[in-house]
Amino acid sequence: MLESWNDTPTRTAIDDFVRLVTTDGPDFVPPEGRIATFDNDGTLWAEKPIPIQLDFTLYRMAEMAEANPGLQGEQPWKAAFEKDMKWLGDAMVKHYHGDDGDLGLLMGAVPKTIADLTVDDYHREVTEFFERADHPVLKRPYRQCGYQPMVELLRYLEGNGFTTYIASGGDRDFMRPIAGHIYGIPPERIIGSSQAIEYQETEDATDVLYKSEMEFFDDGPTKPTRIWSRIGRRPILAGGNSNGDIQMLRFARGPGRPALRLLVLHDDAEREFDYTAGAEDALARAAEKGWSVVSMKDDWTTVFA
Amino acid sequence: MLESWNDTPTRTAIDDFVRLVTTDGPDFVPPEGRIATFDNDGTLWAEKPIPIQLDFTLYRMAEMAEANPGLQGEQPWKAAFEKDMKWLGDAMVKHYHGDDGDLGLLMGAVPKTIADLTVDDYHREVTEFFERADHPVLKRPYRQCGYQPMVELLRYLEGNGFTTYIASGGDRDFMRPIAGHIYGIPPERIIGSSQAIEYQETEDATDVLYKSEMEFFDDGPTKPTRIWSRIGRRPILAGGNSNGDIQMLRFARGPGRPALRLLVLHDDAEREFDYTAGAEDALARAAEKGWSVVSMKDDWTTVFA
Numbered sequence: 207m208l209e210s211w212n213d214t215p216t217r218t219a220i221d222d223f224v225r226l227v228t229t230d231g232p233d234f235v236p237p238e239g240r241i242a243t244f245d246n247d248g249t250l251w252a253e254k255p256i257p258i259q260l261d262f263t264l265y266r267m268a269e270m271a272e273a274n275p276g277l278q279g280e281q282p283w284k285a286a287f288e289k290d291m292k293w294l295g296d297a298m299v300k301h302y303h304g305d306d307g308d309l310g311l312l313m314g315a316v317p318k319t320i321a322d323l324t325v326d327d328y329h330r331e332v333t334e335f336f337e338r339a340d341h342p343v344l345k346r347p348y349r350q351c352g353y354q355p356m357v358e359l360l361r362y363l364e365g366n367g368f369t370t371y372i373a374s375g376g377d378r379d380f381m382r383p384i385a386g387h388i389y390g391i392p393p394e395r396i397i398g399s400s401q402a403i404e405y406q407e408t409e410d411a412t413d414v415l416y417k418s419e420m421e422f423f424d425d426g427p428t429k430p431t432r433i434w435s436r437i438g439r440r441p442i443l444a445g446g447n448s449n450g451d452i453q454m455l456r457f458a459r460g461p462g463r464p465a466l467r468l469l470v471l472h473d474d475a476e477r478e479f480d481y482t483a484g485a486e487d488a489l490a491r492a493a494e495k496g497w498s499v500v501s502m503k504d505d506w507t508t509v510f511a
Numbered sequence: 512m513l514e515s516w517n518d519t520p521t522r523t524a525i526d527d528f529v530r531l532v533t534t535d536g537p538d539f540v541p542p543e544g545r546i547a548t549f550d551n552d553g554t555l556w557a558e559k560p561i562p563i564q565l566d567f568t569l570y571r572m573a574e575m576a577e578a579n580p581g582l583q584g585e586q587p588w589k590a591a592f593e594k595d596m597k598w599l600g601d602a603m604v605k606h607y608h609g610d611d612g613d614l615g616l617l618m619g620a621v622p623k624t625i626a627d628l629t630v631d632d633y634h635r636e637v638t639e640f641f642e643r644a645d646h647p648v649l650k651r652p653y654r655q656c657g658y659q660p661m662v663e664l665l666r667y668l669e670g671n672g673f674t675t676y677i678a679s680g681g682d683r684d685f686m687r688p689i690a691g692h693i694y695g696i697p698p699e700r701i702i703g704s705s706q707a708i709e710y711q712e713t714e715d716a717t718d719v720l721y722k723s724e725m726e727f728f729d730d731g732p733t734k735p736t737r738i739w740s741r742i743g744r745r746p747i748l749a750g751g752n753s754n755g756d757i758q759m760l761r762f763a764r765g766p767g768r769p770a771l772r773l774l775v776l777h778d779d780a781e782r783e784f785d786y787t788a789g790a791e792d793a794l795a796r797a798a799e800k801g802w803s804v805v806s807m808k809d810d811w812t813t814v815f816a
Binding site: 238325369378379382392393394396400403404405407411412414427428429430431434435436437438439453456457459461 | 543630674683684687697698699701705708709710712716717719732733734735736739740741742743744758761762764766
């Protein structure tokens, strides 16, 4: 089942855990309790050099500035419209130097890029984006930037009675239109950040539309609460790759229950990217607590299908 | 499959709709789109003379007053502790006369009854409640107050590839521990009102606990937004019984798609209760738009198993 995995201690840990919870004994978990939750950006698909959703957001901003020339002189629409990667890069550099002015402009504009769209409109926009958008460095369609070994892991777990969920800081409704295609995970099993929505009706029609504010930012300590809200159970297996996943990984161990925690390590500059920024605390905790680290270089025979 | 249903136009409408969406043709809906959402109080289980959840809340308040005598002189704990049904009934009468003072005290106290409990604590409390609590009028355990014909309908729909959900104004985590037992619906398919929750951790343990405020009150125009948030699809079949279900029933008809809307009518004083208060607008709309009304008296051979 795990064709793209090398025969390593991490793969053994996965096999052992699945055997443990599916075999009669003190650690047996009935199928309804076999809940596995995975982060998305950097865990199931590539997140460098910029998160895929941010690329979509910049595309939407350019589209908005195209339709509304007044926005073409106003940041961050100006940078998106002019494809001014320097302004966007500098916003991050300023952020690291303690000046959040430009990053604040960018983040404040994100909800506006889908405000007043119906959920069906947004679904269509995202679907179209994934039909044509390519990864700028990997030079392959974004829809082919999911990690093949992780897709195999999802199928392996499901084949052993697990139910798999995505629990991501990324926008829930950005993942939903594409997650079936890439991961085989349906929309009701996508947990993520969410923009506030509201119901509207006319005499003949009903719709749900996005408001211009966030509802949940599903990262860090919010992940366990969103998982509980959506599933009503504690997972027994969780996978992540960054500090924002620590609480989810910890939450996967309930009192007196077995748990497997997987932490994807980006150490493969040749086939993907090599970075640990933003994952320092998670890696330290993994070492301390014996969580399983997934080395892309050592554990995977291939990264992308 | 629908053994407890008489051979009536409503039953025919259900059969016809299921055949329509499962048979090749212009109205065929693939299984992943066969989403059915049902209200709970008054639709799947009895809600008179008081909602089951309110009975539990009064029990919790009495328990709190027992443990904390200072509360025994303070409304609404005083009424709950003294089983003063007159105070509780008068609060409703005052409400109908425009004085929300006492009802406000009651509603404001509800979130406090589970504040600071872990989700596991609450699950246990609710489970214990359903092990011993009886319906005060029907004289049967609350856990046997689900409507047998509706349980059959859930199984009939699932047998035809539908996925069933509960979308209730009742508290999500109050329904979850018992919905599997009564309806065969697992926790991840329970949508409802929710109390705000937060993640807490110590060096050795993690938990999710209730805060003392509401997160969502899942009624009226909020129902379609909670359905979208949880499922990411529009239902094609919805069942309700009150004005608070109108928007959900309307939302079930997407553009150019078939839909079945069911409205349960409580017209059976002998076997259950006879009331339309709070359902007037829904019944008017059902008559105008041809929604299917489920008469408990005429459509059902039995109400409870």
